[in-house]
Amino acid sequence: xxxxxxxxxxxxxxxxxxxxxxxxxxxxxxxxxxxxxxxxxxxxxxxxxxxxxxxxxxxxxxxxxxxxxxxxxxxxxxxxxxxxxxxxxxxxxxxxxxxxxxxxxxxxxxxxxxxxxxxxxxxxxxxxxxxxxxxxxxxxxxxxxxxxxxxxxxxxxxxxxxxxxxxxxxxxxxxxxxxxxxxxxxxxxxxxxxxxxxxxxxxxxxxxxxxxxxxxxxxxxxxxxxxxxxxxxxxxxxxxxx
Numbered sequence: 001x002x003x004x005x006x007x008x009x010x011x012x013x014x015x016x017x018x019x020x021x022x023x024x025x026x027x028x029x030x031x032x033x034x035x036x037x038x039x040x041x042x043x044x045x046x047x048x049x050x051x052x053x054x055x056x057x058x059x060x061x062x063x064x065x066x067x068x069x070x071x072x073x074x075x076x077x078x079x080x081x082x083x084x085x086x087x088x089x090x091x092x093x094x095x096x097x098x099x100x101x102x103x104x105x106x107x108x109x110x111x112x113x114x115x116x117x118x119x120x121x122x123x124x125x126x127x128x129x130x131x132x133x134x135x136x137x138x139x140x141x142x143x144x145x146x147x148x149x150x151x152x153x154x155x156x157x158x159x160x161x162x163x164x165x166x167x168x169x170x171x172x173x174x175x176x177x178x179x180x181x182x183x184x185x186x187x188x189x190x191x192x193x194x195x196x197x198x199x200x201x202x203x204x205x206x207x208x209x210x211x212x213x214x215x216x217x218x219x220x221x222x223x224x225x226x227x228x229x230x231x232x233x234x235x236x237x238x239x240x241x242x
Contacts, residue, residue, distance in 0.1 A: 004034040007075040007117075010066070012083045013045045015213045015234075022213070025240040026079040026114055033122055037077075040069040048086040051094070063091050064098060072107040077117045079236045081211040084113040085146030113143075113211055114236060119152035125159055129241025132162030136205040137235075138196070138219075140212035141174050153211050153235055160238060171199050177218035193222040197230065207231045209238055 007030060011023045030037050047062035066087075070076060078084040088111040092104040099107075118124050137157055157165045175196050177189075197219065200208055208230060210216050220232040 003122075004036070005075060005122075006036045006038060006071075007077050008070045009037040009039050010043060010046070010070075010076060010078045010083070010087075011039070012078065012080040012213055014217065015080065018217065019213065019234065022079070022234045022236050025234070025236040026077075029114070029118070029127065029236060029239050030077065032127070033118065033124060038071070042069045046083045046087050048083060051086065051090065056094070060094055060098075063087075063094055067091070067095065067099060067103075067107065070107075072103050072110065074110060075117060075121060076107065076111045077114055078111065079114040079211070079234070080213050081113050081140055081147045082142040082214055084111060084116075085142045085148075087111050088148070089146065113147055113152075115152040115156055115211060115239075116147075116150050118239075119155050120150060125155050127156065127159075127239055127241065128161070129239055130161040131238050131241055133206045134164045134166055134204055135207045135209055135238065136166040136168075136171075136200045136203060138171070138175070138200075138208055138210040138212075138215060140210055140215045143211050156239060157209070157235070160241065163238070166200075166203050166205050168199065168203065171196055175215045175218055177212075177215045190222065193218060194226070197222055197226075197228055201228060201230055205230065207233050207238075209233050209235045211235055 015023050027037055043066060045062055047059035051059035088108055092108045095104060112121060137154060157163060175193055208219060216232050216234055223230055223232060
């Protein structure tokens with residue numbers, strides 16, 4: 001039995017709006033580990049999209065709203081690598097004149113993507129979950145380049161009973177989900193997505209999973225538009241298992 005903790009659970013806006021069931025899966029996994037999750041109704045967008053669009057004032061306002069509503073000295077768990085990477089790496093620069101260096105450092109150190117938290121903080125490598133399918137793990141751009149590198153998602157998937165993990169380093173390119181890129185270059189974005197989906201499908205995968213909700217929703221949209229027989233599922237839903 002792992003040590004029980006009180007944690008801040010942060011649900012990304014795109015998950016909250018479009019895949020609330022996945023938020024429940026993340027909550028369920030943490031509670032099974034004995035953690036008590038705090039969730040504040042005042043929480044909203046982390047500001048990542050505003051920051052990337054150059055709307056720094058809005059991004060800072062949203063960051064302050066989150067900082068003011070959470071306990072900065074306990075884990076801040078996010079089931080999304082993009083939001084987790086942004087919050088962990090950028091808040092300490094964005095808010096350097098709004099909070100003490102100690103508060104910013106403590107908060108940054110406590111921000112964890114869900115899988116990283118389970119494996120590297122809770123020291124749990126197997127959740128006893130069961131998922132008897134061939135699953136391709138898509139390591140998003142944020143998981144590779146923004147959030148601190150770790151193999152926690154792969155560890156948990158490999159230790160899922162019945163799951164056959166499929167991976168291919170050649171497929172871990174951009175899926176085209178970046179908001180600005182997909183809007184300005186829709187044809188190029190669709191081509192990137194199609195190439196990835198085609199390669200994954202040819203490997204015999206039944207499911208595609210990731211720690212990035214935006215990538216998964218983008219892949220889901222392509223799948224539906226083109227009638228591809230491939231299921232898209234967030235890793236939290238797999239870890240919830242049975």
